[in-house]
Amino acid sequence: MGVKLIIVLGLLIGVLYCIHILVKDYQAISAAKVFRLLFKRDLSSPNPYKAHVRWGAILQYDRIQCTRYIFCDLGLRDIKTPLRAGFADMLTLQPRNEDVDALEVFKTAYNYGRSFGTTDEDPCRTEYSMCPFRIAFLHEVIQYLMRVGQVDPATEKVKS
Template sequence: MGIKLLILLGLLIGVLYGLHILAQDYQAITAPKLLRLLFKRDLSTITNYKATVRWRKILQYDAIQCARLLYCDLGAHLPDNEFRRGFTYMLAVDTKKEDKAALEEFKTAYFHGRALHDNPELCSEEYPTCPFKAALLFDLLHYLLHRKL
């Protein structure tokens, strides 16, 4: 029993870390250009800066498929707020070569959700290993993005 609990806790920490990376990349993509200038030491590099999403790293920590469940749910629902639109937009951002295969995993999840538009609960059947509901994952992302430290 103890070993199973430790394995489960390790997987859940991986889910939280993957969501943390997703939230960081969301902030990097949606941050106003002025904020990007404020935290740069060398302003000459700002013209070459392109925010990317680290899909391969997110997929690496998504062993129980919670991030894919999140993107399936994004596809299943209309992007009714800026938060959902931002995460959907991340699928269209140019990626590095090493992230392209992982991006396809998330696009597949998104388009699977689009096919389930009438019945979004079926995303949980497609990704049954995630113990969370998509609404909780969105709440966690919202918390990560809007908490005050």
């Protein structure tokens, strides 16, 4: 029993790390242009800031396919929130050379969900059955990570 618990906890840490990378990349992409300019390393560079998603790193830690399950669900269900639309738009960004193959894996998951249209059944659950978490839980984790680290303008303190 103890070994199984340790394995499950290790897998959970991998899932959380994947989602953490995904959320941080989404926040970097969706940040206002002023903030992108503030954090640009070389202001004199003529090259504009290009947002990249670390697809290779996400896929490396997505051993139990939970991130692929999220993208399959994005394709399956209607996009009703800006966050879901933003995650779907991340698939259209130009990847770095080392991330091309990993991006194709996530695009395949998204297109798999889209191929079923909106349905009451969950074909993504059967395709990515290694992920032990419900999609609602994964979306709650994403929402939590989006809130953590944001500064409340009224109190200038980090929201928890």
